[in-house]
Amino acid sequence: MNLKQLSDLLGLSQTTVSRALNGYPEVSEATRQKVQKAAHEHGYHPSTRAKGLATGQALAIGHVIPMYGKSEMVNPIFGDFIAGAGEIYSQNGYEMLLSVARDQTEEAIYRGLKARHSVDGVIVHGPQMDDPRIPLLQEIGLPFVVHGRASNVTSDYAWLDVNNKRAFERATALLCDLGHRRIALLNGFEHMDFAHRRRDGYVTALAERGLSVDPALMRSDEMTEDMGYAAAQQMLALGTPPTAFLTALMITAMGVRRAIEEAGLKMGRDVSIVTHDDALSYLQNGGDVPIYTATRSSVRHAGKQLAQMLIDQIRDPDARPEHCLLEAELVMGQSTGPAT
Amino acid sequence: MNLKQLSDLLGLSQTTVSRALNGYPEVSEATRQKVQKAAHEHGYHPSTRAKGLATGQALAIGHVIPMYGKSEMVNPIFGDFIAGAGEIYSQNGYEMLLSVARDQTEEAIYRGLKARHSVDGVIVHGPQMDDPRIPLLQEIGLPFVVHGRASNVTSDYAWLDVNNKRAFERATALLCDLGHRRIALLNGFEHMDFAHRRRDGYVTALAERGLSVDPALMRSDEMTEDMGYAAAQQMLALGTPPTAFLTALMITAMGVRRAIEEAGLKMGRDVSIVTHDDALSYLQNGGDVPIYTATRSSVRHAGKQLAQMLIDQIRDPDARPEHCLLEAELVMGQSTGPAT
DNA sequence: AAATTCTTCCAAAGCGCTTTGAATTTTCTT
């Protein structure tokens, strides 16, 4: 069923039917009712393609998901992020277009999305220090919002970020206050902006308390369960092992816990853990009382908010770019206790 | 840059330029070279919308991701699945369109995708017993392939599935052979087809050995870390607790492990675990020696294969639906040992 | 009752591409 068929059926012109359906005022209320009823009954949905051609809009938002590094890992937060964003998109009549990008293909993908008019805007995931995607998108004129921020990029752009520095500063401070002096940091790759900021927070908190930063207690790597385990295992075998760990992802924290218990120690008593918790739906941090003490910020919520920011920007391209800095909660769980 | 501009620039007609770019034979090799060079230099990409309108193809594949149940959980395997599928799509010039569906909206979403000509086909995720989506898609004539199968659906359709019954039958048999007599099953919701089949395998293996099925040792629930923990905790407190657990997801297995260790027991010595392992990129099952003994099947690989099956089907709609039953490997890890 | 203003509707053009059918040029036959 297309517009022509529907309008023939109703004995009206395509113009009138189109206007009735799109809420234009130049059509009588009686006609509009009739048209809407018929459209509904016959399951008429305008072709997105044709509509897009005519209006110049794609009614779609692009997500380019980077597959990090050699292991081609998909960020585990991704599912929850798009679940949040998708909700907003469908409320606003947008569709969500996904591409997976290997290291070298990202620029070509963005250029292609723009040139082919496939999307009205994109969400930039996993910003890095000096992220080249931001100037690129500005150059080609594709609206975008960034999930996170990119240090060293001086131009103004819209972003939403968790205050990663503050979060890790507070987490580190908490551990210090509990008497911990040797605190390990299991971080993501530090060319990733968020990891850089977390490290910054960690270092700042230690420095404030006159504690030195020990490179042997820091890792910057792919954030998997395995890396948490391996790193913790090594560190616990040191002459002066850490008494607390700070991890960037709950999955990594689970690996740390595995190493702790394998060493015959008890989490929360012998060794403490604080982790960042993205509040993923399939990886809840325990029930009423969290398992892990954590800096918590819902990635699904971030998805919703970023989607709305992007849609706002597409609708009003001249508005100033929005910025949103979310504070993570610091929730106390069972993984922390006083240093022994 | 659009077709007209490019052809004006070259002093050729749009027809010729279009044909040169699309590999039609009615154009001289010299012209083709010239056209391709110019197209490349000026970064010309045909508008997907216009192309789609003209050809009747969408050059896009739809994924409708169900948000299960009240917790609105996104299946953790999703990221890896689309990473696999996305690779095939981009190789074939397809884009990937995502919608998230709440319980009631799925049918409307599929009908909309078809009516709006947004996609050429869809991948059906998480098939259930008697899944209504299959007859629906057949009725509206939208090509599809199913990740899994739907018991009780009698019509023929294309699917790719892991042999879940066999996998869990083998896993159960392994535990029995190790001397376990009380084996718990922590399963997904049993209206999900895969969970149903796994239960079937479990029951079959027990029956073959004359072991009875104890309802107290079976759970069918959302597969989270938390549910694994809670279920294991309860079961370990029984008068005659299980000596082994069979779980449907590695995350659930991690919860079970947590309960085991909290009870002062040791996994692999006091209590065994066998889990299904989807080989997710961010949740590797240990390094050289797996942590968990597992039935393993890569969901990323499934994504690749299903994407190819769907594209094949779109290209040749009259071909008979393909079926593909993958056998899961049974890999031995450190989580199993003889019953004590 | 004629002139004017609203309302309500419509025909046709245009979005950027593909493709049909025809026209032109080149190459091959005889």
Next chain:
DNA sequence: AAGAAAATTCAAAGCGCTTTGGAAGAATTT
């Protein structure tokens, strides 16, 4: 070298929608 065949190229129609610029009819004013 003329006629036929093959190789190139092109103009125009069409995909399904929106939107511009009118037109027709109804309501209002003089």
